Amino acid sequence: MHKNSNKLSNNEYFLVCVDESNEFYAALDYACANAQKQKINLILLYIIEVANFRHWKGVETIMLEEQKTKAKELLDEHLLEIKKNYKLKAKTIIKRGDKVDSILKLLNNKRYKIKNLILGLALEGNDTNKIINSLTGSFRKKLNLPITIVPDNYNNYVFKNRRDTKS
Numbered sequence: 001m002h003k004n005s006n007k008l009s010n011n012e013y014f015l016v017c018v019d020e021s022n023e024f025y026a027a028l029d030y031a032c033a034n035a036q037k038q039k040i041n042l043i044l045l046y047i048i049e050v051a052n053f054r055h056w057k058g059v060e061t062i063m064l065e066e067q068k069t070k071a072k073e074l075l076d077e078h079l080l081e082i083k084k085n086y087k088l089k090a091k092t093i094i095k096r097g098d099k100v101d102s103i104l105k106l107l108n109n110k111r112y113k114i115k116n117l118i119l120g121l122a123l124e125g126n127d128t129n130k131i132i133n134s135l136t137g138s139f140r141k142k143l144n145l146p147i148t149i150v151p152d153n154y155n156n157y158v159f160k161n162r163r164d165t166k167s
Contacts, residue, residue, distance in 0.1 A: 012041065012113045013040060013041050013113060014031045014034070015106065015107070015114045015117045016028055016031045016042060018044050018074060021120065021122065022120070022122070026151065026153070027119055028120075029154065030150040030154055032088060035086075035088055040115060041089045042089075043106075043114065046074065046092070046093070046094045047096070048064065048067045048094065049097070050096060050097055093106065099130075100135065103135070114145060116146050116147070117135075117146070118150060119131060119135075119147060120149075120150050120151075120152055121149045121150065123151055
């Protein structure tokens with residue numbers, strides 16, 4: 001688990017799942033703006049999905065280390081942007097496993113008072129919508145907090161999204 005070293009004064013959080021999709025950047029912008037207004041902290045969660053390379057243990061170990069390194073770099077980059085553009089404190093967490101299961105475990109962790117799960121919605125079909133479909137479908141009975149769904153065309157971008165970097 002990777003965490004920033006700042007102690008958080010308020011123990012309430014918005015949870016944002018980190019990836020490199022346009023909808024993530026929309027969700028992150030929305031989360032930052034609202035967390036600042038409400039004086040709530042952020043948790044940035046990066047989930048490394050487990051690949052099935054059990055029969056090649058060395059390959060699995062190398063892939064996992066590469067994914068952890070990528071996750072730490074991405075989270076550190078987002079922490080810098082948050083500090084630069086918002087007066088917020090953020091905690092980063094890296095988990096390994098199924099995305100929906102990892103989110104549900106963190107939401108049920110008594111250590112964190114997560115007030116809202118903020119997810120980005122791809123308006124044109126995308127794999128990240130699987131999390132939204134699961135959490136608003138079969139897993140909705142396991143939730144006890146609001147989910148905010150932010151469309152990927154939310155246009156208050158402070159963070160660069162992938163469309164902006166592909167020139």
